[in-house]
Amino acid sequence: MSTLVRGTCNESGARTGRDDVLTSVSGPISLNFSKVTRKTSKRRSTITASDVSHIRNIGIISHIDAGKTTVTERILFYSGETHKMGEVHDGQAVMDWMPQEQERGITITASATSCRWGEHRINLIDTPGHIDFTIEVERSVRVLDGAVAIFSAVEGVQPQSELVWRQADRYRVPRVCLINKMDRLGADHEQVLRQMEQRLAARPVLLQLPVGTEGGFSGVIDVIEEDMIVFSETDLGRTVERKPVPSQHEETLRNARMAVTEAAADFDDQVMSDFLEGRAVESQRLKLALRRGTISCRIFPVLLGSALRNKGVQPVLDAVCLYLPSPLDLPAMIGRHPGNGEAESFSCDADLPLRALAFKVMAEEGRRLTYVRIYSGRMKQGASVLNPGRGAGERIRHLFRMHAHRREEVPEAVAGDIVAVTGCQTTLTGDTLCAPEHPLLLEGVAVPEPVVSVAVEAKGSEDRGNLLGTLDYFQWEDPTFRVHEDKETGQTILTGMGELHLEIIVDRLRREYGVQVKTGRPRVVYREALRREVVRREVFQTIAERRPEQAELLLRLTPSSRGSGVRIVLPNPVAPITPELLAAVEQGILEACDGGCLTGYAMTDLEVQVVEVPVEPGVAPSEPALRGAAQRGVVLAAREGEPMLLEPIMKLELETPADYLGKVLGGLQQKRGKVEGLDRRGEVEVVRASVPLAEMFGYMTELRSATKGRGSYTMEFQGFEEAPAEVQERFGLAGKGRSRGMTSGW
Ligand SMILES: Nc1nc2c(ncn2[C@@H]2O[C@H](COP(=O)(O)OP(=O)(O)OP(=O)(O)O)[C@@H](O)[C@H]2O)c(=O)[nH]1
Ligand SMILES: [Mg+2]
Numbered sequence: 001m002s003t004l005v006r007g008t009c010n011e012s013g014a015r016t017g018r019d020d021v022l023t024s025v026s027g028p029i030s031l032n033f034s035k036v037t038r039k040t041s042k043r044r045s046t047i048t049a050s051d052v053s054h055i056r057n058i059g060i061i062s063h064i065d066a067g068k069t070t071v072t073e074r075i076l077f078y079s080g081e082t083h084k085m086g087e088v089h090d091g092q093a094v095m096d097w098m099p100q101e102q103e104r105g106i107t108i109t110a111s112a113t114s115c116r117w118g119e120h121r122i123n124l125i126d127t128p129g130h131i132d133f134t135i136e137v138e139r140s141v142r143v144l145d146g147a148v149a150i151f152s153a154v155e156g157v158q159p160q161s162e163l164v165w166r167q168a169d170r171y172r173v174p175r176v177c178l179i180n181k182m183d184r185l186g187a188d189h190e191q192v193l194r195q196m197e198q199r200l201a202a203r204p205v206l207l208q209l210p211v212g213t214e215g216g217f218s219g220v221i222d223v224i225e226e227d228m229i230v231f232s233e234t235d236l237g238r239t240v241e242r243k244p245v246p247s248q249h250e251e252t253l254r255n256a257r258m259a260v261t262e263a264a265a266d267f268d269d270q271v272m273s274d275f276l277e278g279r280a281v282e283s284q285r286l287k288l289a290l291r292r293g294t295i296s297c298r299i300f301p302v303l304l305g306s307a308l309r310n311k312g313v314q315p316v317l318d319a320v321c322l323y324l325p326s327p328l329d330l331p332a333m334i335g336r337h338p339g340n341g342e343a344e345s346f347s348c349d350a351d352l353p354l355r356a357l358a359f360k361v362m363a364e365e366g367r368r369l370t371y372v373r374i375y376s377g378r379m380k381q382g383a384s385v386l387n388p389g390r391g392a393g394e395r396i397r398h399l400f401r402m403h404a405h406r407r408e409e410v411p412e413a414v415a416g417d418i419v420a421v422t423g424c425q426t427t428l429t430g431d432t433l434c435a436p437e438h439p440l441l442l443e444g445v446a447v448p449e450p451v452v453s454v455a456v457e458a459k460g461s462e463d464r465g466n467l468l469g470t471l472d473y474f475q476w477e478d479p480t481f482r483v484h485e486d487k488e489t490g491q492t493i494l495t496g497m498g499e500l501h502l503e504i505i506v507d508r509l510r511r512e513y514g515v516q517v518k519t520g521r522p523r524v525v526y527r528e529a530l531r532r533e534v535v536r537r538e539v540f541q542t543i544a545e546r547r548p549e550q551a552e553l554l555l556r557l558t559p560s561s562r563g564s565g566v567r568i569v570l571p572n573p574v575a576p577i578t579p580e581l582l583a584a585v586e587q588g589i590l591e592a593c594d595g596g597c598l599t600g601y602a603m604t605d606l607e608v609q610v611v612e613v614p615v616e617p618g619v620a621p622s623e624p625a626l627r628g629a630a631q632r633g634v635v636l637a638a639r640e641g642e643p644m645l646l647e648p649i650m651k652l653e654l655e656t657p658a659d660y661l662g663k664v665l666g667g668l669q670q671k672r673g674k675v676e677g678l679d680r681r682g683e684v685e686v687v688r689a690s691v692p693l694a695e696m697f698g699y700m701t702e703l704r705s706a707t708k709g710r711g712s713y714t715m716e717f718q719g720f721e722e723a724p725a726e727v728q729e730r731f732g733l734a735g736k737g738r739s740r741g742m743t744s745g746w
Helices: 018-026 049-054 068-078 100-106 131-143 160-172 191-201 247-266 267-276 283-295 314-323 462-479 499-513 578-593 623-638 658-670 699-706 725-730
Strands: 056-064 111-117 120-126 146-152 173-181 202-206 208-211 219-222 229-231 241-242 300-304 334-335 343-346 357-363 367-376 377-382 384-387 392-395 398-403 406-410 411-413 418-422 431-435 452-458 482-485 492-496 517-519 525-529 534-544 546-560 564-568 608-612 645-659 674-681 683-694 712-722
Touching: 049 056, 056 068, 056 131, 056 160, 056 314, 068 111, 068 120, 068 146, 068 173, 100 499, 111 314, 111 377, 111 398, 111 418, 120 314, 131 160, 131 357, 131 499, 131 712, 146 314, 160 191, 160 712, 191 202, 191 300, 202 247, 208 300, 208 431, 219 247, 247 267, 247 283, 247 499, 247 683, 267 283, 283 300, 283 314, 283 334, 300 314, 357 452, 367 377, 367 645, 377 645, 418 431, 452 462, 452 499, 462 482, 462 492, 462 499, 482 525, 492 499, 499 517, 525 546, 534 623, 546 623, 564 578, 578 608, 578 623, 608 623, 645 658, 645 725, 658 674, 658 683, 658 699, 683 712, 699 712
Parallel strands: 056 120, 056 146, 146 173, 173 300, 202 300, 564 608
Antiparallel strands: 111 120, 208 219, 219 229, 229 241, 334 343, 357 367, 357 431, 367 418, 377 411, 384 392, 384 431, 398 406, 398 418, 452 492, 452 517, 482 492, 525 645, 534 546, 546 608, 645 683, 645 712, 674 683
8 A cells, every 4th residue: 555654844845945934934924903904805716836835725623513614604705605504503604514414413525625815826615514524624634734722711622622633633633723602601721731742742933812701701811912892782793893801800921921922932033032031022923933843743833713603703713814824835745666566755835736736526417526635746636637546547627626515616725725626527635636747645534443333224126226325425525425335235335424424315215316224223333353373374266258267266264463554565476476466366365355254344453374375387366366366365364264253342531410321331331331530520420431333323312311401422433343242143153262163064
């Protein structure tokens, strides 16, 4: 597999020296607007190469319900992209355009949009917070250069906040943070800052102080500029005024500025010496130092606001332009040549050959709309490009700048930009598109493990005809959604991330495609693993084109540690065994592992070594014979290896009022849950536990009734563990320590 290393940003970014970063920032950015002054500049949708330093590709990420879509709606409104402010709770948000999103008040699919802020173009992706749609966050952070991480001032750092933070850490995405919902009862930004330090191991730098608390929250004090920012109540916060800081805040402001200067000092020697000698540091110098710290992911600027009350959003946009990197500030990208795997690094340069990554595919009436991030070169309407991973050519028919569901056609896009294109036939999420004469593979998108399945059956004969085709569209769109047929029952099985994920798919089948289905109960997706090592010699005979063919393999299957997946070890190609023949062997092994050896669930935590491919001198077996030998050999060997079932285990974080703790813990114990930690936050107890997913269907109803509607929980996949003996036996497998060497049935 190809890998791309997105190297660590050093202090100054890998491409630009420290001074370059300084200059790139000082020109276009001005934070000193006193009234609202942001008239949207005349739209120019085509970005030219010279504009790239003004592009910001950002995502909005957070725990469910922290206010991502509400913030995004304000961003579109204040930047002049929309003329009416859409509200999530009215089902009117532009970004939540799917009917299911509008009805449920949650985001389900990441929506891309684009706006101008001063001289900057901000390409923005509003992501969902619900864990079932985590692929949307994953693919977004893979292609974005920066993010706005939102926290609720009341709930603080919630479990899902930790998860998305870790996703952004993995791709080293610089972040500015917004503590939202400052208007709510119990808002406590200092508590959130402490949680960021403790739970995210992050270093937040508070750049604003609140003016007023809870319902009286009316604006913020800008710690760097030392003035107060007030948002008008009469024009939906469009007018922003800067005023002198009221005297009662002066001392707090002095201390806060000192803390900001101390943080900035780590990124600028002059600021350090001014700080040590007690001299005031001018604002611009502080901002530039903070920018370096932010781009290197060593600090995280924090702002305060209440998006719903129209306060604090414009400073977030300013901070995005000021502190987050442009595509030019990023370290060089590294791709691998498809043939020899050799690495090549390249910069964000429109004059280099095209390299782009498809990160999202949407099916619209059977046609594909493919979202791409361009890393180098240009993509033009009508261009022929190569998908090197699939060895397929693609033609770009049209390019669009997306505004949620609305499209605006553009003739071309250059390195650094994000656009959607039509015309791609085979490209899926995580695929590279590049210039045909310069093939290079970029790192794909990590796909999380789908662990819940449901059987569906079409209601009428017409529905039956449409079902599989429509499910195919959904599979293009969503790499965490899989479809297969249960060989025994003939039922169609849908596999996804959770109950909500599958419920939405079934709802979309009905509404968007008019396909009516009956659904079974949700079930967990097990895995097969082996208890002991097996060595097997497989001789496979087949008839091809009326001629008998034979292939022989010596295979060793060794169980490996939990979470290690499947590893295949092939011998070196020695004539007459060619790399193509070994690829056929690998294919056969993968097919066997995917299909499992007894239960139909895929095998995992297994090393398959091809010890030997015996051949008669000079006579090579055929590809189909080798593939067949590998597939059958692995299945039969696995059946001798004391196969067992593994079940998915979830990491659970649950909140309950302290009074109900005993009842909740009792319930978890009955579900084979293991409590790993208890935390008191005010009146609320937070329980961290691991629990088998199989026990958790319908748990929300149970928890609500146990806590009089006041408990809530989130869970994420943690790993697979051996399933209990009753489950093993239900599938015809032996419980721990009891083997039923099953070798028949091939
Ligand atoms: N009081 C208050 N409510 C807010 C604020 N911002 C958002 N909300 C409300 O919080 C709820 C969730 O807001 P969304 O913007 O949908 O949150 P989200 O993060 O996009 O949620 P998901 O996309 O489902 O993860 C809605 O009812 C909003 O009206 C705020 O600043 N103050
Ligand atoms: Mg949302």
